[in-house]
Amino acid sequence: MSAEVKPDVGVSLCPLAMKSAPERELLCIFGTGDLGRSLGQCLLQTGYRVVYGSRRPHSCGPLPHGAQVMGHTEAAQLAAVVIVCVHREHYDFMEAAAPQLQGKVLVDVSNNRKKNLYPESNAEYLQSLVPEASVVKAFNTVSAWSLQNGPSDAYRQVYLCGDSAEAKQAVREMATRLGLSVLDKGCLSAAREVEDFPLLLFPEWRLPLRVATGLTAFFFFYLLTRDVIYAYVEQDKDISFRIMVSLANKVFPIVSLIMLSLCYLPGVLAAFLQLYRGTKYRRFPDWLDRWMLCRKQMGLLALGFAFLHVLYTLVIPIRYYVRYKVTANTVSMIRENRTTGFDTTSAWRTDSYYSIGILGFTLYLLLGITSLPSVSNALSWREFSFVQSKLGHLTLFLCTLHTYLYGWNKFLRLSSYKWWTPPGYMLCLVVPSVVLVLKLLIMLPCVDRSLGHLTRNHGLFSLATPSFANGFLIFKKSVTDQIEINARNKAATLFGQEYKLNTWQSVCASWDGTTGLEQDSHGGGFDPQQTFVGMISDVHLWDFSLSACEIHRFVEDLNFTPGNVLNWRALTYQIIGKQGSPVNHIAWGEPKVTHEALDPKGSEDKVPHTDVCHRANEAQLRLKSTFMGSLIL
Numbered sequence: 001m002s003a004e005v006k007p008d009v010g011v012s013l014c015p016l017a018m019k020s021a022p023e024r025e026l027l028c029i030f031g032t033g034d035l036g037r038s039l040g041q042c043l044l045q046t047g048y049r050v051v052y053g054s055r056r057p058h059s060c061g062p063l064p065h066g067a068q069v070m071g072h073t074e075a076a077q078l079a080a081v082v083i084v085c086v087h088r089e090h091y092d093f094m095e096a097a098a099p100q101l102q103g104k105v106l107v108d109v110s111n112n113r114k115k116n117l118y119p120e121s122n123a124e125y126l127q128s129l130v131p132e133a134s135v136v137k138a139f140n141t142v143s144a145w146s147l148q149n150g151p152s153d154a155y156r157q158v159y160l161c162g163d164s165a166e167a168k169q170a171v172r173e174m175a176t177r178l179g180l181s182v183l184d185k186g187c188l189s190a191a192r193e194v195e196d197f198p199l200l201l202f203p204e205w206r207l208p209l210r211v212a213t214g215l216t217a218f219f220f221f222y223l224l225t226r227d228v229i230y231a232y233v234e235q236d237k238d239i240s241f242r243i244m245v246s247l248a249n250k251v252f253p254i255v256s257l258i259m260l261s262l263c264y265l266p267g268v269l270a271a272f273l274q275l276y277r278g279t280k281y282r283r284f285p286d287w288l289d290r291w292m293l294c295r296k297q298m299g300l301l302a303l304g305f306a307f308l309h310v311l312y313t314l315v316i317p318i319r320y321y322v323r324y325k326v327t328a329n330t331v332s333m334i335r336e337n338r339t340t341g342f343d344t345t346s347a348w349r350t351d352s353y354y355s356i357g358i359l360g361f362t363l364y365l366l367l368g369i370t371s372l373p374s375v376s377n378a379l380s381w382r383e384f385s386f387v388q389s390k391l392g393h394l395t396l397f398l399c400t401l402h403t404y405l406y407g408w409n410k411f412l413r414l415s416s417y418k419w420w421t422p423p424g425y426m427l428c429l430v431v432p433s434v435v436l437v438l439k440l441l442i443m444l445p446c447v448d449r450s451l452g453h454l455t456r457n458h459g460l461f462s463l464a465t466p467s468f469a470n471g472f473l474i475f476k477k478s479v480t481d482q483i484e485i486n487a488r489n490k491a492a493t494l495f496g497q498e499y500k501l502n503t504w505q506s507v508c509a510s511w512d513g514t515t516g517l518e519q520d521s522h523g524g525g526f527d528p529q530q531t532f533v534g535m536i537s538d539v540h541l542w543d544f545s546l547s548a549c550e551i552h553r554f555v556e557d558l559n560f561t562p563g564n565v566l567n568w569r570a571l572t573y574q575i576i577g578k579q580g581s582p583v584n585h586i587a588w589g590e591p592k593v594t595h596e597a598l599d600p601k602g603s604e605d606k607v608p609h610t611d612v613c614h615r616a617n618e619a620q621l622r623l624k625s626t627f628m629g630s631l632i633l
Contacts, residue, residue, distance in 0.1 A: 024049045028075045031085030032060040038144040040064050046177045051075045076100040081170055083107040088122045094129045102132040105167040109139040111198050123191035134167035137191040141198055160184045161191040208297040215255045223250050223424050230418045249312040252305045254428040257399055259302035261432040266291045268438040271451055296371055303368040306361060353405040360398035363391055393439055400432040
């Protein structure tokens, strides 16, 4: 006999292992404009709950499906993170909502119409209105269009500024979930710089564009005077039609060659300046530094002018003027029953001229391709420098040779100097010829050895930071043999502390910055494959400031407490030839440090501190980086 068993309706039949889904995080957005709606739509798609705060909750227009809308005060009470998508002119309601915003994270996304519109940044102004909240500047470089069209169609870099590490971490996690890349720019005082980013209009291109425009205008009017105006005045001929193709096809290659030369001229000037100074660690002059920073843009503009020269050259055979001239010359020879002999020299010259030009333009294209971020990021530093430096100078040589073959012996003809002015191609050869001669001088063994001597075996201790190329350096001047400390691009020479072999030397100092990589041969670069080369015997790092007594005791009798961050002697390494490679790894962070040892007026509230005591003798070690962190030895 069987009985039907019915389950108790009050008992849950769910599996024991199942748990209820966690409640999604709620975010508040002040403002229902284009950016607010686009940002809310993306947040909803990534799993957040969104509530809007508006002055007019009942007439704010269409909002993303699933979002709520209410007044500012009510919305602020529900979320821990509030995104302020409101212009600065409408911040007046923030003071009224300040009690509800205490302890909240406020994300300011506003921008200004122009630079220096207000004495302080919008984020700092917002912080003054709501002092009990943690303001973070973010998302001001991301447009509503980019949020709507996905990560593959727009710029996805987000900059963070804020005084609270916890608040920035919350915003960083939110941006990461949105598929954005995050870059921390520091404290809230940096928000003024971040707010200027959307207002920048090709800042790296301004100087190259001005140079290109100036050169184009100068050579256009120069050649216009020599060719068109001269023919009209002296020969009573109207050849103004040649302005469109013939004149342009002279201006473009001239500007291209000069611009290419200007890409490599600052490099050779910097090399000779380093030779004159006897060190690579001093900053270049501002004009030279700015010039070197815009070399890529100058090269791309030079490639553009070269490409125009190629296109204009290709259309030469189909021009009416050329076809008419060839036909008229042929008819004239038939009527006069005459012929011209084949000139082997001219054939060699023209074929060489075209061949060298094709090779030069091919390398030109290769330089332009390797300048693309997607290509340059796939190359190692050695590969990239080989293409841009070695092949770049080869490109300059081929293009210069192409121009010399074009001119051939025209400079010997008096007719070439119209109104006693040299042809345009002669003027454009001045700069590239100077660059090639200077580069040839640098390649001489005696000069190359001296230049290489500046960049090798002189760095006793070298650190670079993301903000400063010369974060902290201890090096020996090759000219005076004095040891110099360079902290954050500020030098301090240790007078009376001369470097001598087989003698112990001690240097103890503090610096301000974050430990970084050892620099490349010209300073300021970051090369993960590079190793530290120096005269190292003992290095110690502490995460606290050494007292004056401890430093004095170390200098007097070498008695000190080993560093708790880095103890050089505690490393286990093996010597292979003249190279030493550490075996064990050290896990450590990036300590913030001060430079009161170099600057007696240093602030006392910059803690924690890090000091380094360094002793050097004649034993030379080359140690590859195996540390977990940003220090390379």
